[in-house]
Amino acid sequence: MVESDDDVPQLRADSLAALKEFYQEKVERECKFKKLLEQSEKDFEVEFEENWQLSQFWYDEKTVETMTKGIVKCTENHARIGLISCPTLYKALIKIAGNRQVKIFEFDERFSVFGSDFILYDYKNPLNVPDDLHESFDLVVCDPPFLSEECLTNVASTIKLLTKKNVILCSGSVMQDLAEKLLALKKCNFQPHHKNNLANEFWCYSNFDLDKYLD
Template sequence: MTNNDDEDDIPSLSAESLKALQEFLAEQSLKENKLQNHLSSCGDSLIGTSDFEENWQLSQFWYDDFTAQVLSNEISRAAGGSGKIALISCPTLYKPVKHLCGSNEVLLFEFDKRFSLYGSDFVFYDYNEPIAVPNDLAKSCDVIVLDPPFLSEECLQKTAVTVKFLAKDKIILCTGAAMERLAEKLLGVKKCKFEPRHKNNLANEFSCYANYNFDEFVTNNKEKT
């Protein structure tokens, strides 16, 4: 086979497809530049997930504002003024939790390195390496909120290993309703009445679970407001 034959085997884009690809890449580059300009002008404390597009390849789906508010209020109440808070694979919550819990240590365990902009609050996390987290965090987190990125038994099982390593007290889990039995078995959590929602609706039924009476406090919170 000649070199010319090899070249003939290499697929090539049509002019129309090439133009569409170039336009897409240009648009992504423009968005990235706008984001970087915004981040440099506003400072880390004002950066929220609204500044980032969901990466569906990483199975990212941002909570809607109501869900983020309910969860953040309960996290703040449960942690008190000094409890350490761990947010695992739920970057939507970082900004509102940080706002409400200024005196608490809030750690975001996240695979997406875009969120390393949160500085020392960011802990790179890959659920495939569940105990590849700082040893000094063992049994140190008063409130842990987790939202495993993939709706699979393997993902929940591995993330649960991380939770058990970090957990000191309360656990709040947001995941598919199909995970109910496994979630109870692995983490001792029960399904709550509260139903988390997303800005972009998910096809799978989504639920909230906790290892304490989450609904009682959320209901009381609503009655007071």
């Protein structure tokens, strides 16, 4: 049986226009990211949209401000700070970091615009990080992409490999027991919040008194 053109579903004109606009905006964003990468800029104003397929949920502005200021207060001026799967902290932190060195470990290659501070990271290969970064960070801050035992267990292996001492973990309340078991982390009073409210309650955990550094 041969189908006629009349049998093929057709998009409405307004739907077609919306689809065209979506792809045009996508191309423009990709061009902007490419240009930024070529210029190797750090202090730029560009918005990264959440990719829900990668379980990305950005913090709200208050959380970013509170956490980045706290990170600076709890580290020395020449400290090394590693951010694992929490790229929204990077832009705000790098602006106030002073002489602190900041690295971002991230699976999403859009963040390669951060230049040499970007380290490609896949939690499924937790030990696949550069040898020269082992036990080199005074503070590691992590927000695992998934609320699962597998994900946190793997990420904990990475944290142990990278940190000299201090750890901050942002994750769901359901991960409390596992966070304590794997990394000896305790729940903080501070609670991180997201731009898009999540159904899961999120907590902050650390192996030091983080709350005293947070406003």
